[in-house]
Amino acid sequence: MRADAARRVAGGGLALLVLVSWLVPGAGHLWLGRRSKGFILLAALIAMFAIGLWLDGRLFPFELSQPLVLLAAIADAALGVPYAMAWAFGLGQGQPAAVTYEYANAFLIAAGLLNMLTVLDAYDTALGRKGGS
Amino acid sequence: MTSHFLLLLLFSFFVAVVFAVLMRSEPRDQVRFGAMVFGVFVVSAVVIGWLMYPFSL
Numbered sequence: 794m795r796a797d798a799a800r801r802v803a804g805g806g807l808a809l810l811v812l813v814s815w816l817v818p819g820a821g822h823l824w825l826g827r828r829s830k831g832f833i834l835l836a837a838l839i840a841m842f843a844i845g846l847w848l849d850g851r852l853f854p855f856e857l858s859q860p861l862v863l864l865a866a867i868a869d870a871a872l873g874v875p876y877a878m879a880w881a882f883g884l885g886q887g888q889p890a891a892v893t894y895e896y897a898n899a900f901l902i903a904a905g906l907l908n909m910l911t912v913l914d915a916y917d918t919a920l921g922r923k924g925g926s
Numbered sequence: 927m928t929s930h931f932l933l934l935l936l937f938s939f940f941v942a943v944v945f946a947v948l949m950r951s952e953p954r955d956q957v958r959f960g961a962m963v964f965g966v967f968v969v970s971a972v973v974i975g976w977l978m979y980p981f982s983l
Contacts, residue, residue: 833947841940848927896933903937907944914948923951 807919814915816873818908821915834911841904842875850897851887852880865898871905938967 814821819835822828853865869885870876879885885901888894917923927933946960 830947834944837940837943837947841937844936848933892928893933896930896937900937900940903941907941910948911944 807916810919811912811916814912815871815908818872818875818911821912822918825915825918827918838872838904838908838911839875841900841907842872842879845897845900845904846879846884848893848897848900849888849891850885850894850901851889852876852885852901865902868902868905871909873908876905934968934971938964938971942967 810821810824813824817835818838819831819833821831822834823831852869853862855866856862887898891897914923942960942964945963946956950956950959
């Protein structure tokens, strides 16, 4: 299984794997043949992001003058394509007066951070550092 | 949905699922580890919430 995963990204495909894994949550695992992991990660992270938007969360802007806002923006953007789609459709304006606002931001930020872990896991799997299904 | 406790349960569930999938390989281990992470999240949040009564800022 480890050799199989390493063979799938041979020939300079490692950077592409990381890119794909970042853009679409779980896609890296699907590419490596970890189908159940990939689909579960895809469903869980998209669901967290959708719930965050539904609860009036905010997709933070990249403001260099406010370091905490900048960090939140980086975490939001770490979800890849779903973040870009939400941004393109004008979602995630945020309602600070909403009772669920802080929770919603926790969902949005955590989804992005968990996708960073997912990318690292796909990278390790591709290098043969992790086994399993 | 405005219940903070339900949102806590929902958040803990999704984070536990992702942690379990990433950190364990076998399905049985994933279920066990995910349940433990979920439980620790919920219990620690409730405990910290109660501690904030006597030690509020």
